[in-house]
Structures are given as C-alpha cells and as structure tokens.
Amino acid sequence: MAIVRFLIKRIVAIILTMSGVIAVAYVMMYYAPGSFFSSSQIASALGQLAVQDPHAYQVTLKMFEERYGLDKPLWEQVLKYIWYSLTFNFGNSYENPNVSIISQLKVALPISLELAFGSVVVALIIGLPLGIIAALKRNSWLDYTLSTLSMTGQAIPAFVLAVLFILLFGVVWPGTLPINGWGTFGNVVLPVLSLAAPNIGTFARFVRGSLIEVLRQDYIRTAQAKGVPYWRMIFRHAIRNSLTALITVVGPTFAFTVVGTVWVEDIFGIPGLGKMLASAFGNLDYPLAITSVYLLCMLVMVTNLIVDLCYAWLDPRVKLE
Amino acid sequence: MADALLTVENLAVEFQRNRDRIYAVNGVSFSIAPGEALGIVGESGSGKSVTLLSVLGLIAENGRITSGSAVFQGRDLLKLRRRELEEIRGRDIGMIFQNPMTSLNPVMRVGDQIMEVMLTHHVASPKEAYRRTIELLEEMGIPEPEVRFRNYPHEFSGGMRQRIMIAIAIACNPQLLIADEPTTALDVTVQMQILSLLRDLRQTKGMAVALITHDFGVAANFCDRLIVMYAGSVVEVASRAEFIRRPMHPYTLALKESIIEVGHRHREVRAIPGMAPVLTSPPNFCAFADRCPFAIDRCRNERPQLRSFGNGHGVACHRAEEVLELVH
C-alpha cells in the first residue's frame, strides 16, 4: 500500500528530525553562556548559600547535577534527552522538581491547543466568506475594503491586539468581558479573537487570491457552458478547487498560532503552555525548554503530515511520495 | 433564413483593456441551419471565438455586448436573464473548447462531470444519467467505461479528454454544438479521430455544429458552409463548394495563397505582408485595407457591407466584382 509506505517514511523522517531538533537545542543551551543558577529566581538564594557555606553550596550543586545527569558527558545527555522525548518521558523540571513535566503538560497543553484551534476555526468561519465575497466582487469598493481590512488584520500582531482588547474591555467597557484568567467561556473570547484576527486576514487574502485564479480556469467556463447555475458553479467547481489549496495554509497557520498563544496567554494571564514555556526559557530550565521545543516541533511536523494526507485526499492529482 | 436554428444579427462586442477599448466583434450577422456544419475561420484576434461565446454569455468580465440579437428557437439569447441562459447552455447548445487538458475539473471524476450536465437540466434521474454516461463513454470510443467513469481527468490523454468534453456537450442531445478550436491542441492523427467522431455524431443525431478554427484545411473538409472573419467582421460567407470554386474576398484569397501545404515545395508561397490589426476605434473603413493589394481610397473611408453574390455567397468588399474578374 502506497499510503502505508508513505506513513512509515514520514514517521521515520519525523523521528530523525525530532532527534536532530533536540540535539541542536540541547547543545546550544549547553554551550552558550549562562545556566539555570545564574538566571533563575533561586539564583539569589543560592548566592547567599555560596557566601554562607561554600561547601554546602558545592554539595548542592553536585547533587543537582547528578540528579539531572548534568555531570555525564554531553553526548550521553543528548542521547538521554532524545530517548526521553521519543518515549514521552520528559522527567521533571528544575523549577518545579516535584511535579513531572507530563502532569504539568496535561493541564497546560489542552488550554493552548483549545485557544489555537478555536482561533483557527473562528478565522475560517469569518475569513472564508470574506475572501469569497472579495473574489466574486473583485475590484469593487467592497473588495478593496475587505482586502484592506484583511491586510490590517494580518499586519497587526496578536499581542498588540490583545493589549488593545484589554484596554477596551478593562478601561472603556469594564466588566463586559473578562480580561484575565481562565475557566469560563468569557475567558476564551478575547484571547481567541486576538489570535484569530491575523489568521482571518491570512485566510481571506489567500482564498480571494486562489478563488480569482480558479475562476479564470478553463474548467469553470466548461461548467458554465454546461449550464450549471452560477451559485452551484461557484460552490461545486470553484470553491472546492480553491479550498484544496487553502489546506496548505491552514496547517502551518495552526502550528504558528500555537506558538502565538505564548504572548496572548501571558497578557491574559492564562495558565497555558505558552506561559509555562516562556518561563522555562527565562530560567534556562533545560528539561522544560527542551520539552517545549520538542512539542512545538512535533506539532509542526504532525500538522504537515496531516496537511499532506488531506491534500492527497482532496486532490486526486497529488500522489503521496 | 426563416428556418434557421440560430440567427445572429449585427452583433458587436467590446473589451476594455487598460485604457483602450478593443472592438472585438463589429456588427457580425450569420445564421446556422439545423443539422448544418458551419465553419467560422479566422486568425487569432479575428473575433471568431468571441462571437459565439458572447452569444452564450461566456465572455470575460471586461467584455460587453453593445448591440445585436441572437435568436435561438425564437428567443433572443442576448435578452435572456442569466438563469434562462443557463437552462439553454448545455441542454440546447453544447460546447467544447480548445484545450482539453484544462477544460475538465481536475478534482471531479469524469463520470460525475458528464452526469452533472444531465442532472443540472433534469433530463434524467441519477440512475438513468449513470446508465447514459456509460453509454456515452462507450460511444466516444473510451474502453472500459465503468472503470473510466471513476477516473479523474489527469488519468486521460488529451484526445481522450476531448472525447469526454464531447460526451458532456452532447449528453442532453443539443441541437447545436459549438466547437471552439477543438483539435488545435491535439496531434494530427488525434485531430482526425476527433473530427470523424464529430462528423459521425452530426450524422446520427442531426445536430448542427459550429466549428471555430484557424485551420482552413479543417474547416474546408469538415464544414458545409464557411464564414471567414477578419478583425471582428465577417468578410466572406460561402458554401463549401463556392468557397472552393470562387473565393472572392482579397483576404480569403491571400490567406489561401499563404497557406503552405504538402506539394507546395516548388511553388512560391505568397505571405500576406503586415499583420492583423487590433481595433481601438469602431471600423468605419475596411480593416484589411492596409494589407490588401486591391485597396483604394474608398476602402479606407467606408466600411464595406456584406453583399450577396448568389448561392448564399456573401462578400464584404467594395471591389469584389473587380477582384472576381481579376482572379478568376
């Protein structure tokens, strides 16, 4: 079966790439200056210890290094991390040594995925019709307005929008929508909208472009020559063909949006993955940082795989290679 | 002609290109009789495709029909609303196009594309449509129709795709088939296959065919009657016999002279100097005058009208009589 062979090939490629990503990330963090102790919040506490009891300080450091295997040769550490990651056993973080990273992830990851997924869905629901209308009314004032709006959405980063929302709903209309925290439906609205706005622009512009391109194709004229009614022609022949190409944009956008949750979660005080990861980097918490890189990288690759599968399924000309 | 299937009268079409207005079709009149094979011949830019596409409302957005009528079965197609025109397209008038490689929807099974036209016009139930599609594929000479029904266009050769286009065009048994350069993109051996298939269909179904082509050889061997177009105007209309025996318009004559054919090796080929114009103002002159050896001042100042010379032979040339005398 072609598809089985394709999947095996791709999964092997994913594993190899993931190993490479982890190795690169780890080596970079290892060799570059700075460490957990110089940057974390406990640095000052440790500094005091070093002054008061140098011996105890050394013992503490050594215990810490042994505990996390930092005393081993670099290649061994790298291999260990690769193995850990591929078996989804990420160990514990430095910052929070009593809670496994996995259990932290179980709370945080769904929140971020929910935000990203929600925003992509919202962006599709709004962006698709906008793009279609712009394409069908191309070069009209409506098209210019929609296109300019889309471009505006695309250009303004989610975090700027998030701050603007906070201003709006915190200062101008306080109390209408919650601007901080997580748990209720209200908490979802603003972060999802901030994340969705750039995606709305991206989708609308892409759909407009590809639909205009499709409408120029000969087979559209064939459909018209067959007497297929206008709207059926638009939906059955034109939109179907332009959406096939949209898949290749939705996938990467989703992955990108997951990364984008980092800022938005920070701003809205949402206990998602992004917040957790940002602090991991800030503190040079290797296990947590590696895990985050690993997860996002994995997300990108799996999304790409799904995109390729969908594309091959939707477009009979595409062969899984 | 009272019994004509389609009568186009004084049709004019303009296109807007950047700041220029292009006069693509300028007062074209002709008719097609039931069952007739009419060839519309001309070089690129002569308006031959635009003429028929505009009648069916299929020209690009920057095009506009500025005058004329196109009466098909007692109704002026140019006055119909979109919905009414859609009912006629595909059901009463079928169309095939130049490039079979791009004229089929790439993500739809070919069988579904054939069925769609029958279902759109409610001429068959889905079950009947399927049966009929298989029949059509068979008729088109496509082996294993049940299997091929489920294939996508990219799995067919150019010739096969053109056969599928024909199947779509004739699925509802239209009275008129418009074939816009149907063989230009195909190899000569395949061209012969497609033309003979079209001829057979014409004979068995009594369908009229309007064949748009730049190839005089194709038109003269396939069609009963020919229309020669130049710069958006009909310059000559003639039956095949008349066209062969007594071509009259200087453009037709020059073009026939300039075609290189097998056996011309030892003959001088007389190319027409210059090239066909793109009209950016309405032609109140003869558009061929600048390339015409017979041109006089009148040709540059007055537009020649199509005049009848008997046997349905019409020529739009001020000096047709003199040309006739000089040449024949």
Place this chain on the structure above:
Amino acid sequence: MAVVLEQSPAVRPRPQSRWLQAWRRYSRNYFAVAGLIWVILFLLTGIIGPWIAPYGYADTDFLNVYQGPSWQHIMGTDNLGHDMFSQILWSTRFAIEIAFGATLVSFVIGVILGLWAGLAGGITDMLIMRLVDFMYAFPSYFLNLILVVKFGRGLLPILFAIGITGWAGYARLIRSLVLSLRNSDMVEAARALGASPVHIARKYVFPNVMTNMVVALAFGIPYDLTAQAALSVVGLGPAPPMPSFGNLVANANANILGYPWLLYFPAGIFALTLLSFQFVADGLQEALNPKGGN
C-alpha cells in the same frame, strides 16, 4: 488614423524602463503610497530621532511619573518618569536597526544557501533543503528565546537571534526561482547562444529574480519587527533601560488600567508602522509582478 496596426516599433517612442513602469503601477495604489510615506517618515525618525529627542532614553524624572500628555511630555511619562516621546524616538532607532539588520542577516544566509542548493542540485540540494525543513519545523521563536537568553539582551544578540532563525523562507524562495529559471526556455536559449554560467547568472537569472527578492525583503521587515516585539512581550526584549516598541507595549500592558495613554502612542505607532510596511510590500508585489503589467 483609426486603424492601429499593432503599433509598429518604428513609430513607438522609446519605451519606459521597467522600473518606471513599476513605479507608475505602484503609485496608483493609494494604500501603498500612504504606507511608503509613513515608512519613510519612520526611517527618517529612526535616523534623526536621537538628536531631536528632548530627553535621553534612560533619563528618568521621578517627580513626574505617570504623567498624562502635557507640553513638557507630549506623550506623557511612564512609571519611572521616562519621557514617552523620547522613548518612542529611540525605539524607532532600535526597531530599524534590528529589523533591517536581522532581515539582512536572514537574507544573506538565505540567498547563499538557496543559490547553492538550486545551482548545485543533487546531494547538496537535498542536504540544504533538509536543513530548511528543519528550520521550518523548529519553532523559530523558541530558537530566538534560547539565543537571546544565552547571549544576552543587547542589540546585536537580538539582531542575530532573529536573523539566523529567519533565513529558511528566503532560501526556499531563491531555490525555487533558480530551479524554475534553470529549466526555462530563456536560460536554455542563453546556453545555446554560448553564454557561460556566470554570464547567465548575471544577465539572465539575477535580473529576473531581483524583483521577487525585493518583495520578499519588504515582507521580511515587518515580520522581523514583530518577532523582535514578541520577544519583549515575554520580557526578553532589549534589556532596560533600552526602550523598544515591544517593551513599551508590554510595560503599558502592566499599567493599562490606570494609565492607558502609555499604550496609545507606542501601540498605535507600532501598529501603523507594521501596517505601512505590509502595504508597501503588497504594493511592491503588485507593481513588480510581471503579470500585473500586461
């Protein structure tokens, strides 16, 4: 004469250069022109800003913290009494340095690797393209974070962190352009003429790739501006007291409920700048795209 005999070149005036034609197309797009004006203003501000700034970026005025806009501080002051107007002027300077610097770094790496992959083909191409895939999969933002945390929050580290993570797109673009040109009739015709590879690259490939490069660069700059601001939001922008739009927005966010004007000016100017760059890039794309010509 009424007939236009597909105007013979004999009577045609010397045609305009393609750049002039592109400019004419560009100038018809009002948004692009407006964007260009803003971008030029932004660049000028970046150049002369530090000289016209009424205060230094590190100057604090603890007696006047959280001031609303006034004649003394036309855009107000923040929690440490920094003059917002001066902060914005300095931010502009840093934003330009980082965005142009980082884009240049990405661009140079991307062009070299893309050209190399496209021209060499075979195993080299394969390896470089795997590297490109790798860069695409690696969340570049996190690579930025690692690099910035490790090398510090100065101007150059940030510039390079953004620069070396952003080259994959350029490499992929250049490679595909080179490949499509390599197989084009035009290059084959040049080969048939007897042109050497260097000659082909210089006179046939480069001029046809250049417009695409210009457009890619134009889109790259707002992207890198965003990337830089994004680092600030999670506290990894330029180290204080150095101001940046990201820092200003992040700082404003922390004080938003009481002092919203801290947000108006930096966020507004930053958003407008990004939008302007986007309009410029979009306008360039349409103006330089050969399809737009005919």
Place this chain on the structure above:
Amino acid sequence: MSIEPLVKATEVSKRFHVQGKVLRAVERVSFELHPGKTLGVVGESGSGKSTLGRVVLKLLEADGGSVTFEGTDLSKVPRKTLRQMRRHMQMVFQDPMASLNPRMTVFDAIEDGLKIHGIGKSAAERRMRVEEVLERVGLPRSAGVAYPHELSGGQLQRVGIARALALRPKFVVLDEPVSALDVSIQAQVIQLLRELRDEMQLAYMFISHNLAVVEYLSDEVLVLYLGEVVEQAPVEELFAKPSHPYTQALMRSVLKVPTSPDEVQDLTPISGEIPSPFAPPPGCPFHPRCPVAQEVCRQKKPEIREISPGHRVSCHLA
C-alpha cells in the same frame, strides 16, 4: 556524397530517468547534414523530436552514439570550447517570448550573443551588425528599443531568428519555429528562413509536427515515433512513396484546403493514440495502431533498413 558532412549524428540515444522509470526519448538516430541543406524532423508530441534537436546541439548530453560538427566529436569537446563552438551552431525556439529575457530589449538580446563571442571590436560595430541583422529579418532598426512583451508573436520570432543569425552560424536547429504563429505569419517566417538559408548556405535541422512546412523546407526528412526513426528519406522520395504505415497515416491525417470539390477529404482516422513513452509496446512500437500489423510486428522489433538509396524504413512489411 564524399565530402565531409557539417553535422553527423551516429546512433544517438537519449534517455530520461523520471521517478525510477526510464523514458527512451531518442533511440539510435543517425543522419548527415551538409551546408545549405535542411533536415526535417517530423513527429507528434512525445516523439522525441525536440529532445533530438537539443542532443544534437549538446544542450542535452547524449547517452549513446556521437554527434560530430565539422568533424569534431562534441562529446569529447571541453565545455569552454563547446561554448565557443556555439557561435557556429545556433537554435531558434518554438516560443520566442519564453526564450527571450523579458528584461532585455531586442537590441540587447541580439547584441548579447556578439558580446559573448567577442564579435565586433567596438559598441558601434556591434550596433551596426545588430541593425543589419534586424533589417535582414524584416524588422525596423528602431525595433531594437522594444521589450519582448511589446512585440507580436511574428515579430518576436523574427527577433529569435535574428539573435541566432547575428553570429553568422553554419548550423541552426529550428524547433517548431512557426507552430505558435498565425497562418498568415507562418508563411512570412518560413519564407524568411528559406531565403536566409540559401543566402548564407546555412544547414538547418527543422523540427515540426507540420508535414507541409517540413516538405516545403527540407531536403531530407526523419519521421520519429516514440523516439525511434520509423522512416528516413529524401523529401521527394518520402512524399512520393511513404513506406512506413505511420508515415502514411500521418500524411492521410493532413487536411488540405481542397482546390476542387472532389478533393474534399474523407475523414478516416487511424485508431489508437501514441502510447506512453514510459511503456512502449513490445515489438514494433507502432503495431497497436497499425492497420496492417501482423504477428511478427507484435513479437519482433523491426530493424531499420534501406529499401532504396537513401530511403530507410523500420518496418517488417515495407
């Protein structure tokens, strides 16, 4: 002829490897070409005729056989020398628009060849030469300032011809030079090509799917089918006595404008289409479409043989 041919191809083959499959684009083609003569190459799409033209000019590397130009084996020539030799062997392409640099004026495009080969001592001398060749191909001197997109198809093809001829080559490969042009323009260009050939004693390899123009211009004709020569003969002989069923089918497929009513042709097609070049049929590649095919055609591949002096056919039954 005893004199040395200008171009000589011996058993030239070219294969492409596409996704693990082998495509035999050109199989063992041989010919000789003398100055002032034209070799016509006829075939339908996928017959390998364009590939043959490129292999002969060594724009593509041959996989087998050899091509010599003025006695020099092109496969043994170092790249730099080959580039210098290109001055003498030029090419005109099917799509003149695609083969010209959209960012170079007509003048620059033609002058570029002169610059590459160091022809003309000064800019003024090159200018003179460019203008001379422009006029020779029927374009006004002032056409030099135009960009390709400002010209019509016929004018562009004249530019393509001018570019090749500015170098005063001895051999020109013409790859479907008129098939993209309108009928009335085709005749102009063909006539120009014939005049130039006779004037400059050029050797042409004229590639086309159009039998009529091939007959008009050629001295010898190669008929290709799926990369193989099915028939090769002097032009008059070939058109008088086409001996391969494929050649016959091709000739029957040409629709002429009748000069009298009884000349109207009956539309009798041959069956089938050109098979995929990736999977050519066993035996004679034409047998699935051949009206006279017999058992031997299905089993055994025919060898090309001479049936009369200079007339070679690859058919068991010829």
